[in-house]
Amino acid sequence: xxxxxxxxxxxxxxxxxxxxxxxIKMVEPLRVTTREERERALAEAGxxxxxxxxxxVYIDLLTDSGTNAMSDRQWxxxxxxxxxxxxSRNFYRLEATIQQYYGYRYVVPTHQGRGxxxxxxxxxxxxxxxxxxxxxxxxxxLHQELAGGIFVDxxxxxxxxxxxxHPFKGNVDLDKLEALIRREGAQNIAYVSxxxxxNMAGGQPVSMANVRAVRSLCDRYGVRIFLxxxxxxxxxxxxxxREEGYANRSIAEIxxxxxxxxxxxxxxxxxxxxxxxxxxxxxxxxxxxxxxxNLVVVYEGLHTYGGLAGRDMEAMAVGIEESVQDDxxxxxxxxxxxxxELLTDWDIPIVQPVGGHAIFLDARRFYPHIxxxxxxxxxxxxxxxxxxxxxxMERGIASAxxxxxxxxxxxxxxxxxxxxxxxxxxxQAHMDVVAEAVKAVYDARAQTRGLRMVYExxxxxxxxxxFERLA
Ligand SMILES: Cc1ncc(COP(=O)(O)O)c(C=O)c1O
Ligand SMILES: N[C@@H](Cc1ccc(O)cc1)C(=O)O
Numbered sequence: 001x002x003x004x005x006x007x008x009x010x011x012x013x014x015x016x017x018x019x020x021x022x023x024i025k026m027v028e029p030l031r032v033t034t035r036e037e038r039e040r041a042l043a044e045a046g047x048x049x050x051x052x053x054x055x056x057v058y059i060d061l062l063t064d065s066g067t068n069a070m071s072d073r074q075w076x077x078x079x080x081x082x083x084x085x086x087x088s089r090n091f092y093r094l095e096a097t098i099q100q101y102y103g104y105r106y107v108v109p110t111h112q113g114r115g116x117x118x119x120x121x122x123x124x125x126x127x128x129x130x131x132x133x134x135x136x137x138x139x140x141x142l143h144q145e146l147a148g149g150i151f152v153d154x155x156x157x158x159x160x161x162x163x164x165x166h167p168f169k170g171n172v173d174l175d176k177l178e179a180l181i182r183r184e185g186a187q188n189i190a191y192v193s194x195x196x197x198x199n200m201a202g203g204q205p206v207s208m209a210n211v212r213a214v215r216s217l218c219d220r221y222g223v224r225i226f227l228x229x230x231x232x233x234x235x236x237x238x239x240x241x242r243e244e245g246y247a248n249r250s251i252a253e254i255x256x257x258x259x260x261x262x263x264x265x266x267x268x269x270x271x272x273x274x275x276x277x278x279x280x281x282x283x284x285x286x287x288x289x290x291x292x293x294n295l296v297v298v299y300e301g302l303h304t305y306g307g308l309a310g311r312d313m314e315a316m317a318v319g320i321e322e323s324v325q326d327d328x329x330x331x332x333x334x335x336x337x338x339x340x341e342l343l344t345d346w347d348i349p350i351v352q353p354v355g356g357h358a359i360f361l362d363a364r365r366f367y368p369h370i371x372x373x374x375x376x377x378x379x380x381x382x383x384x385x386x387x388x389x390x391x392x393m394e395r396g397i398a399s400a401x402x403x404x405x406x407x408x409x410x411x412x413x414x415x416x417x418x419x420x421x422x423x424x425x426x427x428q429a430h431m432d433v434v435a436e437a438v439k440a441v442y443d444a445r446a447q448t449r450g451l452r453m454v455y456e457x458x459x460x461x462x463x464x465x466x467f468e469r470l471a
Contacts, residue, residue: 046466081311111307113268203355374450
């Protein structure tokens with residue numbers, strides 16, 4: 001497979017190159033710190049980038065979640081907030097927007113993605129049931145486990161190989177899924193938990209052919225499919241670019257078709273939907289909706305705000321409309337790829353092909369001398385911060401947590417450090433600076449030592465764990 005470059009992407013769309021379909025109206029100054037300041041800040045943070053203060057960060061690539069820049073239209077929408085406790089006008093607009101673009105019948109707002117994950121897991125999993133999915137996501141799997149479910153990874157093997165150039169590394173392995181259904185019986189499968197794109201695999205997409213095949217397999221056994229639609233717009237872009245028959249279909253059309261093969265979806269709107277907070281859950285089944293609408297008032301807020309202010313729902317509705325614009329998504333992915341190409345040109349090991357929301361550095365190949373139990377990806381995130389004040393995130397053994405049955409660490413094949421690109425926030429020059437910093441850390445790799453975990457919280461340990469440097 002040849003990797004599309006920003007230039008070939010431009011040509012594909014009949015232009016010389018891509019550029020952001022917006023200009024900058026307001027800026028937020030950045031602070032550059034000294035190496036001594038960063039040494040102090042990182043030690044105080046227990047070598048965990050989640051524990052750094054944002055003031056001590058120069059370029060913040062921790063996450064693309066809630067870190068998006070809103071448009072002037074979204075800021076204007078904020079002023080239209082109807083802050084009624086019940087029946088806010090903004091809810092009805094959001095509901096109609098989700099129905100229009102994602103195509104589901106019934107909508108429940110939530111404060112963010114994990115609020116929705118909590119509700120769907122409680123409503124749709126009976127203790128002891130299996131939940132097959134295309135790779136785990138931390139919060140998703142935890143809510144499934146807390147509801148008594150047993151997560152089973154049914155993604156294709158290529159997804160676990162950072163060097164595989166499979167164009168749809170997010171695909172479900174139909175044989176693995178069918179074998180599980182046959183072994184355990186369809187009544188013991190809660191639902192298929194399908195994510196587009198797959199965050200932990202490197203932002204890798206699922207093809208339309210695959211979701212269609214999963215649908216027909218599930219229909220044969222009477223199993224439901226729920227979609228984590230958090231980054232489905234980015235997934236739609238890859239379908240448009242790579243899948244036969246979709247080059248001339250709009251992102252909005254592709255999105256709707258994809259969702260039509262599933263029974264419902266949840267979303268952390270803090271990503272694709274270009275807002276700083278928000279989420280939702282939507283299903284087609286009236287009975288399930290009834291249950292979810294009842295649960296939301298227990299855990300999130302009334303069913304017409306779900307933990308959100310009216311203004312947040314309005315900004316989200318506008319964000320959804322902006323997110324399905326073909327020009328926008330082309331520039332969004334173009335920027336991620338730009339960084340990926342710089343690093344690839346310098347032979348720095350990253351997950352290929354470059355996915356939708358981030359560049360994932362392959363810490364195993366970066367630090368072959370650091371064993372996985374000494375947290376190579378966490379080490380790399382720490383070193384990158386020390387070098388330049390750039391904040392990234394560990395996505396390896398610390399993130400994977402422990403097997404609830406054995407208590408041992410999960411040892412994921414992927415040991416990655418994620419450089420996550422917020423939407424509409426940084427420029428190409430920032431990407432150049434990031435690439436140069438990664439190169440400097442790479443050049444100094446032989447002297448780098450690993451870490452030891454000295455504090456480990458019970459749930460989602462990577463957020464608050466503390467580490468020390470090994471001598
Ligand atoms: C794929 C995916 N699903 C679900 C979530 C949970 O969303 P939130 O952070 O809004 O709770 C996230 C991010 O956390 C995510 O990346
Ligand atoms: N979903 C967000 C925030 C987050 C980060 C790490 C997690 O494991 C969970 C949530 C992200 O992927 O960046």
